[in-house]
Amino acid sequence: MAESSRPRDQGPSTRAVHGPHPGPGPESTPIIHSSNFSFETLEAMLEAQSRGAAGAFYQREGHPTLHACEERLALIEGAPAGLLFASGMAAITATLLGVMRAGDHVVALRQCYGGTLMALRWGAERLGWVCDLVDAADPASWARAVRSGTRIFHVESPTNPTLEVVDLARAAEVAHGHGALLSVDNTFASPVGQGPLLHGADLVLYSATKSIGGHGDLLAGAVLGAPELLRDVESARRVFGGLPDPWTAWLIERSLKTLPLRVERSNANAAELARRLADDRRIGRLNYPGLPAHPGHATAARQMTLGFGPVLSFEVADGAAARAVVEGFRLIRHAASLGSVSTLAMIPALTSLRRLSPEERARAGVSDGLVRLAVGIEDIEDLWADLDGALAAAAGARPGNP
Numbered sequence: 005m006a007e008s009s010r011p012r013d014q015g016p017s018t019r020a021v022h023g024p025h026p027g028p029g030p031e032s033t034p035i036i037h038s039s040n041f042s043f044e045t046l047e048a049m050l051e052a053q054s055r056g057a058a059g060a061f062y063q064r065e066g067h068p069t070l071h072a073c074e075e076r077l078a079l080i081e082g083a084p085a086g087l088l089f090a091s092g093m094a095a096i097t098a099t100l101l102g103v104m105r106a107g108d109h110v111v112a113l114r115q116c117y118g119g120t121l122m123a124l125r126w127g128a129e130r131l132g133w134v135c136d137l138v139d140a141a142d143p144a145s146w147a148r149a150v151r152s153g154t155r156i157f158h159v160e161s162p163t164n165p166t167l168e169v170v171d172l173a174r175a176a177e178v179a180h181g182h183g184a185l186l187s188v189d190n191t192f193a194s195p196v197g198q199g200p201l202l203h204g205a206d207l208v209l210y211s212a213t214k215s216i217g218g219h220g221d222l223l224a225g226a227v228l229g230a231p232e233l234l235r236d237v238e239s240a241r242r243v244f245g246g247l248p249d250p251w252t253a254w255l256i257e258r259s260l261k262t263l264p265l266r267v268e269r270s271n272a273n274a275a276e277l278a279r280r281l282a283d284d285r286r287i288g289r290l291n292y293p294g295l296p297a298h299p300g301h302a303t304a305a306r307q308m309t310l311g312f313g314p315v316l317s318f319e320v321a322d323g324a325a326a327r328a329v330v331e332g333f334r335l336i337r338h339a340a341s342l343g344s345v346s347t348l349a350m351i352p353a354l355t356s357l358r359r360l361s362p363e364e365r366a367r368a369g370v371s372d373g374l375v376r377l378a379v380g381i382e383d384i385e386d387l388w389a390d391l392d393g394a395l396a397a398a399a400g401a402r403p404g405n406p
């Protein structure tokens with residue numbers, strides 16, 4: 005095979021479309037709807053069984069439709085191996101349950117996804133994990149928290165919903181200095197938007213419900229990294245049993261073929277909306293790492309690719325104004341989630357951070373007037389018209405305005 009046609013040397017779009025086994029055969033992976041497989045000989049059965057997630061023995065251990073998707077995802081990520089899960093939370097909890105033992109110490113960002121923080125609290129209450137939270141914006145706090153006995157330092161970048169940027173190489177240095185693993189929830193950036201393994205991460209985690217699935221129609225998760233590390237994660241997957249069925253696996257692999265295209269377009273749309281909002285007097289604080297004024301811009305520019313992600317957030321006067329904005333949209337949908345083809349808006353104080361007290365929300369930099377936009381692949385002028393119209397309507401609805 006010619007050097008240049010080796011899949012790992014190709015660009016991300018070519019890898020996404022052609023996958024790890026280019027060549028003649030079916031254009032799309034056949035869906036094998038089978039919970040179990042039968043064998044001519046005992047040797048053949050033992051062989052299939054010994055291949056674990058890569059074999060065809062019993063669906064909960066992994067299955068051919070899923071494995072084809074895992075191989076394609078690993079190729080796109082540039083990871084040696086990958087595992088898919090029934091949800092992002094199934095991926096995150098399998099990682100924690102696979103790696104952590106009673107008494108082990110874990111450090112995570114207090115800005116991490118709410119479900120992740122819930123899983124850590126759950127493990128601390130029931131499984132004897134010792135957990136410390138640190139601030140994404142304060143790297144000195146990471147170095148104070150990570151110590152010998154720390155098994156995992158778990159981060160996200162950019163964070164939700166204030167888009168703080170974590171220097172992944174620095175986080176890796178802190179983790180490895182004490183023999184801990186760095187795991188990165190890379191959901192916001194996506195596998196083509198940031199390569200945490202290149203910056204020293206040991207494990208990369210996804211809610212594949214977001215840009216990997218990309219069409220708002222499925223729930224899935226993924227973990228990628230070295231096979232030695234994935235062995236424990238895979239054993240947790242087998243024990244707890246949360247993995248996608250053949251149909252969902254096929255849908256995910258189909259979506260992967262357009263992942264670079266969708267991410268590039270969403271990121272470009274988000275960057276353009278942020279550019280237009282940057283000097284808009286109708287809003288207050290604007291959070292988007294693509295803006296040169298963002299404190300994490302230089303770090304994001306160093307470690308992100310294809311732009312700066314699809315998510316931005318901005319402040320309007322108060323909760324009532326935020327409500328007027330999201331209810332004023334005609335095209336943009338008022339919904340949770342991100343990474344979909346359609347643009348979604350939500351008010352974090354009333355959704356992801358609803359359970360926090362007002363003081364905790366203030367400490368997290370989330371006011372009642374914060375609106376989060378997860379930008380899709382629509383035409384930019386239609387998005388801007390909708391955003392501009394909703395901001396105008398919200399400004400008009402404010403008491404005292406003519």
Ligand SMILES: *Cc1c(COP(=O)(O)O)cnc(C)c1O
Nearest residue numbers: 091092093117189191211213224
């Ligand atoms: C959505 C999300 C998750 C959870 O994923 P599910 O697929 O909903 O289980 C985890 N991390 C981040 C950053 C997310 O956005």
